């Protein structure tokens with residue numbers, strides 16, 4: 100956050116420079132004006148002189164002399180020139196013909212470290228959720244009748260750990276997360292893998308952390324105790340109150356799961372105190388009362404963190420969220436975001452992780468060349484040990500880039516990195532939200548367009564509105580409680 104500074108400027112002929120606005124997104128908080136720079140993702144607070152210059156240039160490019168003439172009844176000349184210089188330095192203004200700033204399109208280095216590996220310890224599930232991307236109508240891998248084993252073996256899991264430790268390079272930390280199917284169907288392998296990984300990481304002088312996602316139906320006291328004792332982070336897939344949960348998250352015989360998971364989740368939350376237990380909600384057209392869902396999961400069930408994501412599916416499905424409903428969903432997200440801000444201004448926790456995650460990215464100045472870390476710092480491993488972009492692509496031959504036994508096929512990985520780079524997403528090149536979005540999730544794109552490298556253009560309005568809301572929250576905290584933002588420094 101830097102206030103504009105000062106200095107004069109002219110071209111080499113001594114003629115007054117013509118200046119115009121460059122690529123940024125303005126936002127306000129508590130009356131202060133900020134610029135979110137694109138593509139650098141820097142954030143700058145404008146003072147009154149900076150704001151006046153930007154207002155003047157909104158009418159179109161003009162010379163520095165014209166700017167001075169227009170503004171010198173409000174600011175002295177030195178201040179105007181110095182502020183123009185500062186705005187030029189941060190690239191908020193510049194010659195109207197200056198080439199557009201683009202993020203460098205270099206590929207990440209070949210030895211880019213792997214931070215997170217997602218092990219699909221099983222592709223079998225004891226539920227039959229209608230919208231499931233693995234078993235439902237939009238599945239990309241035949242997990243039911245395909246060639247992949249239903250369960251990952253202990254050997255493959257250990258080989259995966261070795262792969263992770265190797266690929267994490269000189270990084271002192273690595274993260275292993277377990278996924279399914281229903282992860283707990285392969286609990287014995289999961290347990291052995293945690294013990295093995297911990298021992299092997301210590302031998303390599305690394306630390307390793309663990310997490311898993313579960314539908315909670317198979318939780319029982321000894322599993323819960325083991326998760327707590329082993330400090331395994333737990334995310335529960337759950338969609339909300341009984342009518343919501345039982346609508347789509349059902350057993351194979353169609354029976355709802357709410358009554359089964361409720362006591363298990365309560366016990367998990369009561370027992371596992373070392374890490375916050377998170378809920379992961381899939382929103383569908385059938386149940387879009389975001390506020391009710393959020394309140395139920397936090398106030399009644401006791402989840403400390405709740406993240407909500409719209410279902411990934413093709414638009415013609417009856418549970419796909421319609422454009423009108425996306426607006427209502429956004430309004431409710433904004434209401435929760437306002438609540439998040441109120442809490443943050445009082446230094447209090449609020450569990451709506453959709454805001455927390457975006458604020459963290461804004462604070463860290465994240466400017467993405469890729470929609471997410473998949474295929475690079477994050478990889479998914481299928482039950483047979485094939486390595487794919489992420490857990491959602493595990494087992495898809497089209498998205499497999501190696502195996503834990505033979506390593507990553509660098510040629511395939513490089514092709515993926517070239518094809519999915521923001522430089523290839525021409526629709527995104529004029530979008531101010533690209534440092535945060537960068538085209539979005541590859542799996543969503545694959546389901547929508549049949550092409551994981553396609554930009555998720557069906558979500559642009561949503562992404563831009565949401566990013567703007569989070570920028571305003573960030574600005575509000577920068578104005579009124581900047582200390583709160585320090586928690587995102589780590």
Ligand code: SF4
Pocket residue numbers: 524526527528530531532533536537538539554555556558559560562563
């Ligand atoms: S997908 Fe849409 S919102 Fe995202 S960067 Fe591209 S144009 Fe912007």
Ligand code: SF4
Pocket residue numbers: 470471472473477488489490491539540541542543
């Ligand atoms: S591709 Fe999508 S599902 Fe996979 S890690 Fe990225 S954001 Fe997540």
